[in-house]
Amino acid sequence: MTLLHIIYILYKAPFIFHRNKVSSYGTICMCMYAMVVYKDERLFKHILCIIIVFAITVNHLRDESKEKESMAEVRNKQVILKNHVVDRFPKEDDMHVTSEATIKLKLPHGHTGVLVKNLYLSCDPVQRLLMHNKQLILQYPNYTPASPLSGYGVSKVLESGHPELKEGDLVWGFTRWEEYSLIDRPESLIKIRHTDVPLSYYAGILGMAGLSAYVGFYEICNPKKGEKVFISAASGAVGQLVGQFAKLLGCYVVGSAGSKEKVDLLKEKLGFDEAFNYKEEGDELEATLKRYFPQGIDIYFDNVGGKTLDAVLVNMRDHGRIAACGMISQYNVGVEESEGVQNLMQVVLKRITLKGFNVNDYIHLYEDYLDYVLPYIRQGKIVYMQDIAQGHLDAAPSLLIGLFSGRNLGKQLLLWFSDHFREEI
């Protein structure tokens, strides 16, 4: 084998040096130098062997580092909370959307979490509470200023360190308002197994909102056929379902909402017996309820608190039950300015039960809930009004703020298409 043969092989053997042309040419030069200066083919062969082993090792290390580099650091758009928001309405300006952050699209070695791409983000009133400077709800960590918001969403698993999830799985659960999230505790995510229904449902009727309605109505209110049910924020993510569940059980159902359009939908699309626009009733709410419930209210599903709760208390029947699911009317004011509820004595007089609940305490009922609700969805006996904004994450702050003026019609979601991830979901 002549020197020229060897040089040719080295030149044509990119599997050794293909990622490092300098090494390749350097090796050729060194081999030529050994041949020309020492005229010793054995020495040349030794040098060649050493250099090849060395080059393979170096290239392998370089490969690893290159691989890391190649998956690293894509831009990760986020919705950031600027500062805590206390005792006032939040504004869009309290958040900002930024593409400054980057994320490596690879689980760190040995990580037991999952890396997900967020597909749907759910806008929920509870997020307002997490903006507070005090930890108001034990189950959810407060937002940290200069960090992304968190919330419920539907996501796709990009990589998993968790045995029960794998790449490509669809999940729903608590994620962050950003394109990609590294979820440290993937056991909080629920794998989506039924895909014959819209994927967006898992950010609403088949997610927290749905389970809240189910648990709040069946577990907290202990309803019976024929009972009289009142629901506030009745066209919202949870209220619209409680109304439909109650109708399916054979209850008389009245809902309140904040616009004529919503009232019409409640009656015409969702099958409520009656509905009214609370904004038109003003201070007459007590009398309005009396008109709709001449014999009184058995069950009140409270999403708003405040004045509405006060008017309801007077109209409750003996042994009435109130599920306190949310009190959105009170989320944006300080305690000092909050609407004091003056009719609480009714709780004693009428042996009323007012029970707050948090859906996180009832996750174990999720499969039961799916068994209950999926057939109704498939048969078209339950419909779900969604207000799905499609677009980029930039729209998210405005959607969240809109909840507090009732701008949404049904469950508010954001289906988004990131710059990096436009595939069909």
Added chain:
Amino acid sequence: MTLLHIIYILYKAPFIFHRNKVSSYGTICMCMYAMVVYKDERLFKHILCIIIVFAITVNHLRDESKEKESMAEVRNKQVILKNHVVDRFPKEDDMHVTSEATIKLKLPHGHTGVLVKNLYLSCDPVQRLLMHNKQLILQYPNYTPASPLSGYGVSKVLESGHPELKEGDLVWGFTRWEEYSLIDRPESLIKIRHTDVPLSYYAGILGMAGLSAYVGFYEICNPKKGEKVFISAASGAVGQLVGQFAKLLGCYVVGSAGSKEKVDLLKEKLGFDEAFNYKEEGDELEATLKRYFPQGIDIYFDNVGGKTLDAVLVNMRDHGRIAACGMISQYNVGVEESEGVQNLMQVVLKRITLKGFNVNDYIHLYEDYLDYVLPYIRQGKIVYMQDIAQGHLDAAPSLLIGLFSGRNLGKQLLLWFSDHFREEI
């Protein structure tokens, strides 16, 4: 038999005429007239027979009417409500004590109720609610102006038309504020079977107050050993028992009351871990509770409502339970002036259950309660502070009014001695 013999027999036979001397002498005169004028002994004998039969009949009828007369119409002193009392504190002057009414101390023929002599009358805050012009509580009829008040008491059966009660039985239950009451529905009365404990206990610890404490604590609050319990109006009829029940279960117990004397009693006599005078805390109640419950309150037994409830809500722990037994702070004001409760959002945030109850729904647990409490009473492990006024019914209005300024020290009772009934009870 000579005429003189007959006159002598008639005169000495009072069994025939003893209740009617006129008849007796009249018969003698008629017999003598018949003998003297007609000199006919046979005629005399016939007249005598007719007259004797006639006299016996008349006397029998007179007996019946006399018997009725003798039991009739004793004076029945009563505490009368003059007029409904709405949205203000009641005053002694809203009631008046009168002896105008009379009552027959005999059950009307065929009556299935019982006639009782009232021995102890219980003064209860709930009576304030019955003075209202609106029916506030379904279980108790409102007071009718110009009629006696009603309330719980201990009574003795004078006559019974009910198979389960007999003369001399002691009972407790809902009676009227008057010396004697004719109870139409005696099935609402509970026969007193254990008389080794003070009879007055059946107007308190062994009556409605005791059962309220038992039911409110065990059925409504679902307590567990080691939990932190707060009780308002803690030295009152119900509160003092809840505190002792909670201590016996192994809870940490703090009570609030309205005077130093009461606070001392709670700590020294009733075994509360801590107690404080709410009047000294003013607007600092929230901070005071934080001091006594640095980790928060698991159970609040609410007897007062209003501001106290508001301050408690902030200090409740997750999954806390509030038994709404009474809201005495709100009984004397209109809804407009009532203290609005502003922290109700805590019900949602902390999944609190606020449950009103009425002891009437739990009467079926009374025997269980006796089984629970009697041994403790006999062993001296539970004490009961009673504020027993002894005297006439005239004192009753003042005692009732005193409840609302906290004048009583423990359960307020009236043990009374009527003008007609001073026997040992």
